Amino acid sequence: MNELSISLPVGERVYRLAIEKEHEELFRKAAKLIDQRIKDYSASYAYKDKQDLLAMVALEYASGFLQNEELLSENETRLELKLLELEHTLDEQLKL
Secondary structure, three states: OOEEEEEEEEOOEEEEEEEEHHHHHHHHHHHHHHHHHHHHHHHHOOOOOHHHHHHHHHHHHHHHHHHHHHHHHHHHHHHHHHHHHHHHHHHHHHHO
């Protein structure tokens, strides 16, 4: 295991994480994205504390994740149908 311990600032707090070394850039980019969205929301909406902004960012990304999962599932279903179609066509051609 090639584990790395890093500190990531998110929403004015620093979080220590143990991650695989090859995922470091991904986690750093994710933390930057979250901080940018927090700044965007803070400029556009009234809020009581950072927790409100973090909740809004979490909802935004979670809903996007769920939409992507739904699209992936639909695409997998379409692919399966196309493969069945191709299999049927091949079966028909091999019978000739």
